[in-house]
Amino acid sequence: MRKSQIRNPKHRTENCPLSPRLNYFRIFLTFARNSIVRDMTFRANFLIDCLSTITWSLMDLGFYIFVVFRQTSQIGRDTGWGEWEFYTFLATTKLINGLVQAFFMPNCEEVSELVRSGNFDFALLKPIDTQFLVSLRKIDWPALSHIGVGGILLSISLWHITQREIDPAQLTLLTGVAYIFYILCGVAILYSLMISLAATSIWLGRNESLYDFWFYITNFSRYPMEIYSGDVGTPLRWICTFIIPVLIVVNVPARILAQPLAAETPEARFLLFFTPAAAVACLAISRWVFYRALRSYRSASS
Amino acid sequence: MPVIEIENLSKSYRVYQKQEGLLASVTGLFRREHKDVHAVREVNLTVEKGEFVAFLGPNGAGKTTTLKLLSGIIYPSGGTARVMGHVPWEREIAYRRRFALVMGQKNQLWWDLPALESFRLHQQIYRIEPQQYQETLDELSELLDIGRLLRQPVRDLSLGERMKMELAAALLHSPDVLFLDEPTIGLDVVAQHRIQQFLKKYQAQRQVTILLSSHYMKDVAALCQRVVIITHGEIKFDGSLSGIVDRFSGQKLITLQLAGDETPKNLARFGQVIEEQLPKVKLRIDKANVPAALTEILAQHTVEDIVVEDPPLEEVIADLFSQVQTPVAT
Numbered sequence: 001m002r003k004s005q006i007r008n009p010k011h012r013t014e015n016c017p018l019s020p021r022l023n024y025f026r027i028f029l030t031f032a033r034n035s036i037v038r039d040m041t042f043r044a045n046f047l048i049d050c051l052s053t054i055t056w057s058l059m060d061l062g063f064y065i066f067v068v069f070r071q072t073s074q075i076g077r078d079t080g081w082g083e084w085e086f087y088t089f090l091a092t093t094k095l096i097n098g099l100v101q102a103f104f105m106p107n108c109e110e111v112s113e114l115v116r117s118g119n120f121d122f123a124l125l126k127p128i129d130t131q132f133l134v135s136l137r138k139i140d141w142p143a144l145s146h147i148g149v150g151g152i153l154l155s156i157s158l159w160h161i162t163q164r165e166i167d168p169a170q171l172t173l174l175t176g177v178a179y180i181f182y183i184l185c186g187v188a189i190l191y192s193l194m195i196s197l198a199a200t201s202i203w204l205g206r207n208e209s210l211y212d213f214w215f216y217i218t219n220f221s222r223y224p225m226e227i228y229s230g231d232v233g234t235p236l237r238w239i240c241t242f243i244i245p246v247l248i249v250v251n252v253p254a255r256i257l258a259q260p261l262a263a264e265t266p267e268a269r270f271l272l273f274f275t276p277a278a279a280v281a282c283l284a285i286s287r288w289v290f291y292r293a294l295r296s297y298r299s300a301s302s
Numbered sequence: 303m304p305v306i307e308i309e310n311l312s313k314s315y316r317v318y319q320k321q322e323g324l325l326a327s328v329t330g331l332f333r334r335e336h337k338d339v340h341a342v343r344e345v346n347l348t349v350e351k352g353e354f355v356a357f358l359g360p361n362g363a364g365k366t367t368t369l370k371l372l373s374g375i376i377y378p379s380g381g382t383a384r385v386m387g388h389v390p391w392e393r394e395i396a397y398r399r400r401f402a403l404v405m406g407q408k409n410q411l412w413w414d415l416p417a418l419e420s421f422r423l424h425q426q427i428y429r430i431e432p433q434q435y436q437e438t439l440d441e442l443s444e445l446l447d448i449g450r451l452l453r454q455p456v457r458d459l460s461l462g463e464r465m466k467m468e469l470a471a472a473l474l475h476s477p478d479v480l481f482l483d484e485p486t487i488g489l490d491v492v493a494q495h496r497i498q499q500f501l502k503k504y505q506a507q508r509q510v511t512i513l514l515s516s517h518y519m520k521d522v523a524a525l526c527q528r529v530v531i532i533t534h535g536e537i538k539f540d541g542s543l544s545g546i547v548d549r550f551s552g553q554k555l556i557t558l559q560l561a562g563d564e565t566p567k568n569l570a571r572f573g574q575v576i577e578e579q580l581p582k583v584k585l586r587i588d589k590a591n592v593p594a595a596l597t598e599i600l601a602q603h604t605v606e607d608i609v610v611e612d613p614p615l616e617e618v619i620a621d622l623f624s625q626v627q628t629p630v631a632t
Contacts, residue, residue, distance in 0.1 A: 022395075027426050034423065038414045041455070121375050122410040127398035128427050298315065299375050 023127060029137055035139040049142035057094060057149040064090065079226035084160040085258040086224070091154035093222050093256040096186045098146030103252045104191045106140045109210050111198035116206050118300035131290050135195055161258060175256055182253035182272075185279040189249050192282035193217065199286075199293040221246045224254075241271075305479060306349035306372065306513045311381035313342040313367050313535075339366040343535040344381065349513065354505050357515035364535035365515035366405075369481045372513070373403040385479060399428055400470035401479040406487035409464065410471065411456045414543035417467040418452040421474060428475035429537040435474065442470045445500055462493030469500070482514040486521055498524045519616045533623065543615060551618045554592050556585045558599065559607035566601055581606075586613070 039046045064086065068075075076079040081089065111134060114120040123133050161169040195212065201207035220240050225247045228237035240247040252275045255268060319335040321327070342364045357365040372374045372383060373489055374390035374397070376623040383390060388397035411420040425435045427570065443449040446466040451459060456467065465485060472480070483500070486494040502525055505512055516522055522529060523543060531539040531546070539546060553573075560581040569575055573587035587595050592610065599605065613620075 022429055023426065027423070030423050034412060034415055034419055037419065038412065041414055119408055119410075121370070121373075121403075121405070121408065124375050124393065125373060125398060125403055126427050127395040127429075130393075133427075291362055295377055297376060299370050 005284040024129075024132060027128070031136055032139050036141055039141050046142060050145045053142055053145045057146060059229060061087075061090065061153065074097050075224055076227040079224055080259055081224045081226070084157045084164070087157035088152055088161060088258040089224060089250065090222075090256040091150045091157060092257075093218075093250045094146050094153065096183055096250055096253075097218065098143055098191065099183075099187045100151055100190045100194070101143035101146060102140050104135055104194055105143070105214070106138045107135050108194045109200040110138070112201040112207050112210070115201050115297070116300060120202075120297060121299055124294070124297070130294065131195070131287060134198075135191070147229070148219030158257065169257065171257070179253050179256050182256060182275060185275045186253060188248035189245055189282045190217070192279075192286035193244065193246070196289045197285045199290045202293040205298075217244075217246050221249045221251075225251045241274075245275075245282065248275050248278065305351045305353075306347065306383070306385050307514070308345055308347040308368075308372075308383045309381055310342070311342055311345045311368070311371060311383050312379050313364075313371060314338050314340045314379045331332075340535050342371065342378075345532075345537055346534070347530065347537065347540070349511060351511055352509040353528060354512045355528045355530060357513060357530050357532055358522060358619065359515075359532035360421050360521075361517075363532045365532055366483050367535075368532070369403065369483050369513060369515060372428045373401065373481055373554040373566060374398070375403075400477055401481065402475070402477040403481040404468055404472045404483065404485050406465065406482075406484035409456075409468065410505050411464075411467055414455055416453045417448075417456055417471070420456075420471060421452075423473055424474050429479070430475055432608045434476075438474055438476060439470075442473055445503065446470055447496075459508050460534065462489050462496075465489060465493070465497065465501075469497070473504070476508070478510055480510050480512045482512060482516075484516055485514070486516065486518055494518065494520065501525055512520050519619065523615070531619075531622070538585055538622070546622075547615060549610045552589050553586050553613060553615055554589055555609075555611050556592070556596070557607075557609040557611075558583045558585070558603070558605055561604035561606050564604050568598070572599070 056272070069083045069086075073082060076220050111120070114123065114134075118135075123130055126133055158169075158171065162171060194214070197210060197213055220236075225237055225241070228234065228247070229242075237247060248271055252271050259268075315338070316336045317339055318330070319337050320330060321335075345364075345368060357368065359365050367376070371378050372385055372390050374393045385397070386400055388394055388400075390397065400427045411417050421439065424430070425432075429596075430438070443452065446469065448463070448466050448470060451463055451467070456464060459467065469485065485501075486497050489497065490542060496519060501512070501514075504510070505525075514521065514526065527538070527542065529541065529543050530537055530547065539549060541549075555576075560583065562581065564581065566578065566580075566583055569585060572591060573585050575583065576586055577584035585595075594606070596610075
């Protein structure tokens with residue numbers, strides 16, 4: 001007789017009223033933990049990743065300090081984006097990029113590979129929201145160094161714009177809360193675009209254009225929207241605000257800190273309401289696209 | 303009430319016919335020829351609780367596709383299926399908590415982490431209570447003999463060890479229905495045998511319903527009372543293993559032990575002479591001719607011993623597969 005016998009499970013979990021609820025936050029923490037354990041296994045890779053992120057951030061910053069602002073004192077004409085205001089903007093870009101790259105980028109990027117190899121099967125088998133599982137499975141910890149760089153840059157530039165002689169910026173708790181809120185809206189918009197694009201690989205069999213796409217999109221969103229003016233600029237601004245709302249991702253939160261609200265145009269005030277609505281709409285559409293695509297999943301290889 | 307009910311289940315794919323060569327590839331960018339592949343056609347099947355059913359069929363017969371349909375991974379093109387009352391492709395969370403699919407060709411554990419980390423994640427995703435989780439894990443690790451491997455990164459495990467981990471991961475939540483897609487593929491004989499032993503024991507004790515697809519007759523013979531043969535997406539046979547021979551083999555093997563100086567006299571007229579090592583002769587004869595052939599042989603030869611038997615199962619199945627292997631127009 002073997003010592004261990006498989007007991008017939010009389011108290012099945014689904015019948016048991018005390019069974020713990022599906023706790024998405026806890027599962028997210030486990031994903032985070034597993035990711036960091038794995039990253040630490042390859043320590044050198046981890047350090048190189050962090051280092052290259054920070055180096056890139058510093059080079060990017062150096063370009064504005066030593067090149068752009070040697071030529072001009074403002075981004076655009078009479079836009080109110082002077083050197084320190086723009087650094088606030090740049091810091092906001094870094095914070096948002098850092099969040100998206102740390103949490104969503106590695107996962108969305110992997111969707112194409114999972115689909116091509118057929119390993120997407122496992123995501124569909126789990127008794128958990130598939131979009132959640134696919135979107136947050138891995139966390140790219142080194143990408144959080146963007147957030148570190150962004151945080152430092154933000155602190156320095158905020159100190160400058162609150163200390164300036166003419167019309168110093170007033171920061172209150174409300175501006176802080178609003179800033180975080182609009183950053184999250186921005187992350188939601190970028191995430192939605194990303195997961196929708198990743199979902200197309202289910203239809204197409206493979207779609208590895210995600211990084212390219214990311215580059216094009218962030219290229220537009222990384223400058224103040226005021227510079228998009230004129231015959232081509234205005235329609236572009238309109239499209240990137242209302243059709244693919246990437247322009248509001250960084251602009252809206254950055255304005256809250258860097259531009260006095262009293263001086264805001266009606267358009268900018270409108271965007272304060274439009275942004276959360278756009279974020280919700282984007283999330284809803286991306287969820288629809290994702291689940292629509294799942295219906296067509298073909299499951300490669302046996 | 304049956305656990306699995308399948309009615310007229312069909313799945314067809316459109317596949318792009320890629321032509322050879324560069325020019326054809328470029329043309330393929332603009333105009334593509336497609337072919338419809340009918341992976342599963344009008345399959346009907348009912349499985350009762352606690353049955354251990356084998357899907358047997360050549361590569362591409364539709365075994366895996368059927369298991370994927372029942373797991374809700376893919377949508378069917380037609381027909382219906384219910385597993386424990388759920389329509390699989392609706393992908394309800396309640397359904398997904400009650401079954402497991404193990405694929406011999408795919409790996410679901412985190413590659414760079416010890417299996418235990420993946421197990422903990424499963425505990426949370428499947429909402430297994432800590433005490434029950436620990437009990438199940440202890441039982442599985444003893445039965446599969448994996449206790450010492452739990453803390454090793456999965457990438458450092460052998461194929462056989464990894465397969466055991468995959469099984470353990472799939473069984474942590476004590477599924478009521480288990481789909482196994484070639485779980486012993488690529489394993490050596492010893493590892494295959496261990497997995498078979500485990501499955502046998504597990505099934506006997508838990509009374510779970512299992513559908514197993516395999517290429518290895520040994521898996522099937524060791525585990526399943528019921529065999530379903532699928533070729534070209536259609537069910538060709540549904541019954542016991544011995545039933546296969548009765549149904550598909552129209553021949554018998556006859557072994558004659560002739561007396562000392564006896565020489566065989568034109569035995570080939572009765573059927574095929576497979577082996578002739580005097581004084582032993584082995585013949586393959588159509589079932590219908592056996593009585594007549596035996597009477598004649600006994601009249602003409604002095605025979606010390608006669609054995610009449612069915613051809614080996616593997617041979618019958620190999621014959622069956624090769625018969626249907628000839629392409630069918632789609």
